[in-house]
Amino acid sequence: MLPFFKKNDGEKPKLEGAESAVSSEDILSEEVMEASDETDVETELSLHPAWTLTKEDIYSFQFLNNECPPLKPNQLSLSGINIIQDGDDYRVTAFVRNSLEKAISLGDTTLVLLNENDKVLGRRVFQLAELGEIPARSSRPWNFYFTKKDLLSTNIPAEGWKLAFLLETPVPEKHTLDLEDSWEKALSSANKKQLKKIVEDLGAPKEGEVNFIGLQAKVATEGELQITLLIRNGSKKEVQLEELPLVVEDAAGDIVASGGFKLDNLKVKGNTTKPWTFIFPKEQVTKATPDFSRWKAYPPNK
Template sequence: MLGFFKRDKNKIAKDGEDHTVDSMDLLGEKAETTGKEVKTKLHFPPNVEIGQEERYYYQFLNNELPLLKENQISLSGIEVHSAEDGTVSVKAFLRNSLPKGVRIAEPITLLLLGPDEDVLARQEFNLTGLGELPAESSTPWVYVFNAKNVRVKEIPQTDWKLAFELKKAKGPHTLDLEESWEKSLADTDKEKLEQLVKTIKPPKPGEVNFMGIQSRLDDAGALHVTLLIRNGSEKNVKLEQLPLNVEDASGEVVAKGAFKMEALEIKANTSKPWTFIFPKELVLKEDADLSKWKAYVPQG
């Protein structure tokens, strides 16, 4: 793995910068701090075959690394290489200054940053293959970014940085109004929606669901259904086509339809109201009892 790309044997220096975070921010590992500085010892992952010359190379680079404070995790860039297929390989030390070994069990998102901190590539990595990072250790590894995750045509060979993307603390679930709704809704109606979103239980992490707000049959026999589209994930969700069934108080399906939308976007950790209109020909029951109803995406 470490010999994935060749290095210039006449050059014994690392090209990348360092990115260091507190172990609590990355791993949730809380530990007491005495204020001492840590010199990390070179460590190779299990099942990695490496020659003596390479060992000397990594040992030399490791000796040149700056000291870390206690309880930190750091990425120290060594080399970067762009392949003809568009993939970008980054060789870096992963350093652990905790007084105990740690494992990165959950997938983690890494960023390749340019000289101005602009994001050159972004990808989620599974680092379980590294095994345990021993206490006060420095582990060389190669991180391969797939071509689809690389955002630029040329990767600079100096002044770059491999960095952790730390998860932002999740704030409260909030209301997100489409611009047309923002302009047309009365302030009192906006306040009611905001209060509703605040008081109801938010969707589970990663879940997208629908909550009925209002339904009515108009004079032409069309059924108007207003739903709160609730996004509990950390990513924005775009809806382009949505099949919907509506059941009335008797549990009967009273309307069926498939709605095409111009990429309706529901931002991460927000709820957005939207009205779906079933024309009369899609209404299956004219005398529907809408005193109690629900709308859902049919399975299959």
């Protein structure tokens, strides 16, 4: 097991990460108790009963807990302690802090690792029931492990980072267009308006269904096949695509190309459609003169 702290002679431990606090209502999905007249809440150190620590580690956690800023009533917070690399993975140690007047237990929760500019470096669903019951007005240290597949960047700072709760994004009532930032910047106002009209005319997919509709297909001069699909999410939950195998058929029903794509965790928000372009290299194109008067693309065996 990795040590909790890097031992530097003569140096006191310090909080290497920042604080991230949210209303307990956003996480617990229940009404909170009426707040007391206090404006600030100090949290006491609470160690998990199964943890066996040295006196030195207990002192360090106690010292760092005292360094944490006070919370407002009815908040949950993550206060970063340190990050230690273990091969390709990272162990993030942080205080889980509870300013409520009652003990709480948490379930499966999505946490994100952010840099000092709030850029997402990693994301993972954690089983926070393992934390046990967190007493009222307390701070419990815990280890959160981000594996290589959870990380979106290998540039993990030693200080200034933040561990945060990922709050659910409100799902739009009407099925809408969702553009990636790069598309938002690249497309003209006329192109955006046209895409919005296409999405509106198509209507929403069936509830809970994710499907693909071809928007544009062309063979480049180098022999590459470029297709643009509308990825339509009929679920209320965000869909995250890491890898996507695709087969393309033309109007004759012939397979034009097939291959797999790594998407770097492409996210499609609930009840939205996102356009995305896929490029098949020449060696994956199996028909020289496809008929794209009608065509479709789909995951194989679907």
